Amino acid sequence: xxxxxxxxxxxxxxxxxxxxxxxxxxxxxxxxxxxxxxxxxxxxxxxxxxxxxxxxxxxxxxxxxxxxxxxxxxxxxxxxxxxxxxxxxxxxxxxxxxxxxxxxxxxxxxxxxxxxxxxxxxxxxxxxxxxxxxxxxxxxxxxxxxxxxxxxxxxxxxxxxxxxxxxxxxxxxxxxxxxxxxxxxxxxxxxxxxxxxxxxxxxxxxxxxxxxxxxxxxxxxxxxxxxxxxxxxxxxxxxxxxxxxxxxxxxxxxxxxxxxxxxxxxxxxxxxxxxxxxxxxxxxxxxx
Numbered sequence: 355x356x357x358x359x360x361x362x363x364x365x366x367x368x369x370x371x372x373x374x375x376x377x378x379x380x381x382x383x384x385x386x387x388x389x390x391x392x393x394x395x396x397x398x399x400x401x402x403x404x405x406x407x408x409x410x411x412x413x414x415x416x417x418x419x420x421x422x423x424x425x426x427x428x429x430x431x432x433x434x435x436x437x438x439x440x441x442x443x444x445x446x447x448x449x450x451x452x453x454x455x456x457x458x459x460x461x462x463x464x465x466x467x468x469x470x471x472x473x474x475x476x477x478x479x480x481x482x483x484x485x486x487x488x489x490x491x492x493x494x495x496x497x498x499x500x501x502x503x504x505x506x507x508x509x510x511x512x513x514x515x516x517x518x519x520x521x522x523x524x525x526x527x528x529x530x531x532x533x534x535x536x537x538x539x540x541x542x543x544x545x546x547x548x549x550x551x552x553x554x555x556x557x558x559x560x561x562x563x564x565x566x567x568x569x570x571x572x573x574x575x576x577x578x579x580x581x582x583x584x585x586x587x588x589x590x591x592x593x594x595x596x597x598x599x600x601x602x603x604x605x606x607x608x609x610x611x612x613x614x615x616x617x618x619x620x621x622x623x624x625x626x627x628x629x630x631x632x633x634x635x636x637x638x639x640x641x642x
Contacts, residue, residue: 439517449613512550520556566597576608
């Protein structure tokens with residue numbers, strides 16, 4: 355289906371500076387004493403800029419989240435861990451990360467932009483299911499563990515992932531656990547289950563544990579993104595057959611990798627509002 359369009363003059367994305375928006379805080383390490391599986395890896399992250407000035411990060415050995423907290427007057431108590439894509443070789447941090455975090459916080463939703471370890475960059479010893487997924491799970495636990503501090507509802511912490519980040523988001527939404535009550539680390543006692551998952555032109559994992567308890571899913575891709583657009587209806591049907599809930603959008607005339615960019619065409623510019631409307635319809639935006 356195509357999305358209803360708003361007049362361009364009515365859509366104020368307020369992108370601001372991609373590197374340092376007003377509500378962005380300092381990154382928070384997921385494991386301050388070092389991530390499991392990253393021992394001895396001390397190299398700094400590499401950052402390169404595209405011709406458009408967008409930041410692309412690789413060489414992540416110290417996974418982190420960067421908070422975007424909404425103004426108190428507009429805060430809904432809902433939070434989203436934002437997972438950029440990049441083929442598990444790099445992370446496109448602006449249009450699938452920082453701008454998404456800024457947009458969500460501008461609309462009352464706390465966002466936490468994740469830098470996760472990359473399984474397919476040259477020389478990597480990491481895996482998608484062993485390390486990238488562990489980073490997402492740890493991010494959810496960390497946000498849930500600090501929910502009171504950030505004035506969040508602990509039962510309204512979800513994920514949104516783009517492309518390869520959508521793959522890890524889908525894994526997080528289908529392989530979660532309730533935490534380990536006896537764990538020495540307090541964060542490991544927290545559940546890793548997301549309350550919802552937004553899968554935006556996601557790579558779809560080959561094996562998903564779907565059930566009636568699978569978090570509600572928002573699925574979106576462009577029709578010109580042929581492989582993903584062809585596969586998403588099957589994922590939608592599988593979730594529904596398992597007893598879960600999902601909403602599917604295929605955008606007319608749109609390809610892969612649009613995220614939030616100033617130059618996006620009219621056919622795609624309104625997708626974040628549709629995602630927020632979906633959250634609202636699921637009672638996820640009621641102020642606590």
